[in-house]
Amino acid sequence: MWSLVLLLCLATGAWAQTRTIDLASFDLVWTTIRDTHWQKPPAGLDWDAMRAEYRPRVEKAATQTEARAAMQEMIGRLRQTHFAILPGVVYASLAEDAGGPGSTGIDVRVLNGEAVVTAVDPGSPAERAGVRTGWVIRAVNGREWKPVIEAARSAPVLELTRSLLNRLSGPEGGSVDVSFDSAGGAAATLRLDLVAGRGSLAEFGNLPATRVWYDEKRLGETGYVHFNVFLDIPRLIPAFEKTIKGCQSCNGLIIDLRGNPGGIGGMAMGMAGFLVDQPNQRLGSMYMRDATLNFVINPRPTEFAGPVAILIDGTSASTAEILAGGLRDLGRARVFGTRSAAAALPSVFTRLPNGDGFQYAVANYISQGGQTLEGTGVTPDEEVQLTKEGLLAGHDAVVDAALAWIGKQRKP
Amino acid sequence: MLAALQLAAADLPSGASVLDRYVEVTGGKQAYEARRSEILHGTIEYKVAGLKGSVVRYVRERNLYRATIEMPGIGAMDMGYRNGIAWQDSALMGPRILTGPEKSEALKDATLDPEYHWRELYSKAETVGEDVVNGEECYRVVLTPIGDAPETWFFSKKSGLVLKMSAVTSTQQGDIEVETTYTDYRNLGGVLRPTHEVQSVAGQQIELRLDAAEVNVDIPAERFQLPEGVSALLAKQLPK
Numbered sequence: 001m002w003s004l005v006l007l008l009c010l011a012t013g014a015w016a017q018t019r020t021i022d023l024a025s026f027d028l029v030w031t032t033i034r035d036t037h038w039q040k041p042p043a044g045l046d047w048d049a050m051r052a053e054y055r056p057r058v059e060k061a062a063t064q065t066e067a068r069a070a071m072q073e074m075i076g077r078l079r080q081t082h083f084a085i086l087p088g089v090v091y092a093s094l095a096e097d098a099g100g101p102g103s104t105g106i107d108v109r110v111l112n113g114e115a116v117v118t119a120v121d122p123g124s125p126a127e128r129a130g131v132r133t134g135w136v137i138r139a140v141n142g143r144e145w146k147p148v149i150e151a152a153r154s155a156p157v158l159e160l161t162r163s164l165l166n167r168l169s170g171p172e173g174g175s176v177d178v179s180f181d182s183a184g185g186a187a188a189t190l191r192l193d194l195v196a197g198r199g200s201l202a203e204f205g206n207l208p209a210t211r212v213w214y215d216e217k218r219l220g221e222t223g224y225v226h227f228n229v230f231l232d233i234p235r236l237i238p239a240f241e242k243t244i245k246g247c248q249s250c251n252g253l254i255i256d257l258r259g260n261p262g263g264i265g266g267m268a269m270g271m272a273g274f275l276v277d278q279p280n281q282r283l284g285s286m287y288m289r290d291a292t293l294n295f296v297i298n299p300r301p302t303e304f305a306g307p308v309a310i311l312i313d314g315t316s317a318s319t320a321e322i323l324a325g326g327l328r329d330l331g332r333a334r335v336f337g338t339r340s341a342a343a344a345l346p347s348v349f350t351r352l353p354n355g356d357g358f359q360y361a362v363a364n365y366i367s368q369g370g371q372t373l374e375g376t377g378v379t380p381d382e383e384v385q386l387t388k389e390g391l392l393a394g395h396d397a398v399v400d401a402a403l404a405w406i407g408k409q410r411k412p
Numbered sequence: 413m414l415a416a417l418q419l420a421a422a423d424l425p426s427g428a429s430v431l432d433r434y435v436e437v438t439g440g441k442q443a444y445e446a447r448r449s450e451i452l453h454g455t456i457e458y459k460v461a462g463l464k465g466s467v468v469r470y471v472r473e474r475n476l477y478r479a480t481i482e483m484p485g486i487g488a489m490d491m492g493y494r495n496g497i498a499w500q501d502s503a504l505m506g507p508r509i510l511t512g513p514e515k516s517e518a519l520k521d522a523t524l525d526p527e528y529h530w531r532e533l534y535s536k537a538e539t540v541g542e543d544v545v546n547g548e549e550c551y552r553v554v555l556t557p558i559g560d561a562p563e564t565w566f567f568s569k570k571s572g573l574v575l576k577m578s579a580v581t582s583t584q585q586g587d588i589e590v591e592t593t594y595t596d597y598r599n600l601g602g603v604l605r606p607t608h609e610v611q612s613v614a615g616q617q618i619e620l621r622l623d624a625a626e627v628n629v630d631i632p633a634e635r636f637q638l639p640e641g642v643s644a645l646l647a648k649q650l651p652k
Contacts, residue, residue, distance in 0.1 A: 036615045204485035206462030234487035237503040264486075270504045285586075291614040293585040300506045301644035348616070350460045362615065 022067035025352035026058040029071055029085070029360075032350075033078070036362045038289050043078040050074055064354060075360075081343035081374060082318070086208070086357030102172035102194025107259060108137060108164050109313065109386060110157070115145050115164055116388050117180075125193040132183065134392030139179040139189075140167050157314025158261070158341040170194050183392055202232035204264065206349040206357060214239045219254070219399070222406055223247035223304075226256035230263030230319040237270055244274040244304045252307040252406030254399065255323075258337060262318025265295070265346050272297045272323060275308055275332055283326025284367040286346050293363075295326065307409040308333040309402035312378060317341035322365060325378040329369035334405060335380045337398045342377030427537030427553045430567050435528050437572040439603035444528040448473050449631050450601050454622040456481055467620065476636045477522030490639060493522035499642045507641035509649070513582035516559035525603070527574075533557055540564075545575040545593070561587075573597055574606070588613055601625035 030051050033042050041047045054074040061067035068085055075083040105124020108115050115137040120127045137145055145164065152160045170176060172194055179189040199213030214227040214236055225243050227236060247253060253275075268283055276299050283295040310324045310333045321344045327333035345361035352358050366372050384401045425433075435444065449472040457464045465483030470476075478492040489502040498510035498518035510518050520526045520533055530537065536556040543550045543566055550566040557563065563579035578591040590613050594606035600622060609620040638646070 202485060204463075205458070232485065233504050234485075264504075266504050270506060273506045288614045291586070291588050293588070293614075296584045298506045298508050298584075301641055301648055348461050351462065 021354045022058050022061060022064060023055070025354040025356065025358075026055055026067070026071055028352055029075065029358055030055070032358070032360055033075070033083075036289065036348075036360065037078075038287055038361075038363050040289060043080060045077060050077065067354070068356060080345060080361060081341075082345040082347035082359055082361040084357075084359040085352070086359065101169045101197065102174055103197040104131075104168050104176060104178065104192040104194060105198070106131060106137075106168055106178075106192075108161065108168070109315075110149055110160060110164070111386055111388055113149060114388065115149060116386070116391060118386060118391060121198045124198070125195055129190045129192055131178075131180065131190065131192075132392070133394070134183065134388050134390075136181040136388065137164075137168075137178060138181060138187070141177050143167075156341065156343075157338075158317055158343060161259075161315050172196055199228065200232075200235075202235070204231055206351050207231075208357070212236065216243045218250075219403060221249075221251040222403055223250040223253045224256065224399070225254070226258075227260065229260060230265075230267040233264065233267060233270070237267070240271055240274060241300070241302075244300075245302055247304060248302075250304070250306060252309065252402075252409060253304055254309045254311065254402050254406070255333075256311045256399070257316045257320040257324055258311050258313045258398070259315045260317070260320040261315065261341075262320050262322075262344075265319050265322060268319050268323040268326065269295050269297050272327060272332075273300045274303050275327065276330070277303050277305065281330055282368050283322055284329070284365055284373075286363040286365050288363040295322065307406050309406060310335045311398050311402060312337045312340045312380060313398075314338055314341055316378075317343040318345075321373045321378050322367070325367040325369070325371065325373055328378065328381065329367050329371075334382070334402075335378060336382045336384050336402045336405075337380050338383060338385060339379050340373075340377040342373065342375050344373035344377075424539040424541070425551065427539045427555070430539055430551050430553050430572075431527065431530050431537055431555075433572040434567060434574060438527075438597075438605065439599075441528075443602050444525050446628075447524055447602060448628050450524060451626040451629060451631065452600075452622055453624045454607075454620060456483075457619045457621075458616070459619065460616065470631050470635055471522065471524045472631045472636070473524055475519065475522040476631075476633075477518070478636050479521070491518070491521070492636060492638070493518050494636045494638060497638065497642075497646070498522075499638060501639045501641050507639065507645045508584070509642065509645060513560045514584070516557055517581065520557065530555065542569075548575060550575060573604070601627035 034047050054070050057070040058067045061070060072085050105121035105126040106117055107119035109118045117131060117133050117135045120131050120133060139145060168176060174194045175191050176194065177189055177191050182188055197211040199211040201209045202212045203209050210229060210231055212229055212232040216225045223243060272283060276297050279299055281297050283297065286293045310327060312324050312335060321340045324335050328335045344365050346363040346365055347359050347361040349357055349359050382401055384398045386397055390397045452469040454467045455464060456467050463483055465481055467481050469479040476494055481489045487503045491500045498515040499508060500510065501507040523529050523533060526533055534555045535558050537553055539551050539553050541552045543552045545566045549569045551569060553565045553567060555563050555565055561580050563577055565574055566576040568575050574594050576593050580587050581590045590611055592609055592611045594609055596606060596608040597604050598607045600607065607622040611618045
């Protein structure tokens, strides 16, 4: 009997401890937004009233999940991107599995209501299984995707694409059964292994470890670079510098930012420095509560002087939008593709007492042309949609449009 | 009322005497005069974002300076001053030659013990009032650097030490208000100095801790060489 009492005490103690930690987490989230949001009061909301509404809910929450949901709902009322609470388990799972989440190597976009394979990583399980761009994914692990896509019709492209890609991932060493309509409409279900994603893991402060890859190639006389995220400065910037130095005789440069969710904002300035030759130019400005920071570009000793095309879509976010929008506003790049994610608030990642991650925006960002990127995004100079038919034929319509434009420009 | 204010101002010690007292309480003229070079080692932390790195700073009389901050995921950020050229270099932003107020700021960094040599770096030091920092009564002294915006320093009445400094700092990204608090004074390199600084910038805090100092060691001239990127940039800026 005494042991049951002891267990009850321990259980009560554990619960009380969780509640205390969740309340401390709530207080940190609430005060951080109160003190650092660039608008006072945050997003025009009665922030004290928000505390009065949500703190009791966190206090009454029976589980950490419930407490987190209340905090997520509160920050959701800001209706601004870059405010998020990341469950602590995300950090724990990455720590246990240094390889990161398993990937099939497939990239996907919804085109005309269908989930179409838009890229297959070289050497990935998908490539080895013969998956080709232009194939349509019908189901994963027996679950049809059509209802998911229809239900999410009004969801932002970024959210829908992330959701679909999550369904194609899982623990490394596992597998997923993916049902495709391949070329000619033939149906096939392939079991694809989940392996460590492409690139190498990079860490940056409180951000979960992230795989970073960088690709460069020549498309005829044109240089082409594609990288998945703005992180890992010591590797990515020198790689970009090498591309620039090796591309001095190129007739143009294509920077593919499709699928790039952003990262370290300063990298937009750092990379733009390889593309301009005049000092004191800006990509835009970041407006915090007590200061304004201008995204000033330092021209590098070696720059690329030829035409620059930047490719974006609804999954190009944040730093990707800052770079694309800023260079376009400066007249230094022409932008191709579809409208970007419109999620471009400079933010900070921190850890909460309960182990969760907390991302909060600290500034608004306005591109050099005067456009607020948050909520509006970057509209391409040339709107180009990918098509299933083009992808099946091995063509990327957005790259083709950029190459055609570069071909018409004078050589530097 | 005006007379009362004038009387209060007259009661305050002069800026020069407050600064001279600082020199005295931190080691005195002799200790400062004995210093020829210094290597400082420390850590820098942007706690809220989970970023922590190392700092090493080399200064050699007169006005030879180089500092490197290294952080995982960011790499090295270098800055320096040599032969009248103030510079910065990093993988992130690339090489830069500093001019205007930024160059004046770099010259202060390049001066071994700027507080001791304040008469060479500041055109004016004026005690403008009294204040309280962390419960300690202070004199508020406005120092006007040559070629830069005024700084407000807060000197403890009791200890004579600097407890806080606030200034609008000119950076390439714009003018930013920075408030720095100084604590944990320890004898480092023969003089008393704050080993813990907290800089508050736009609601974010950056902490600097000094761990060790090597004084009067021979720092080879190569340490102060301009990095390749900075030299290339200078060559590019020369009229063709």
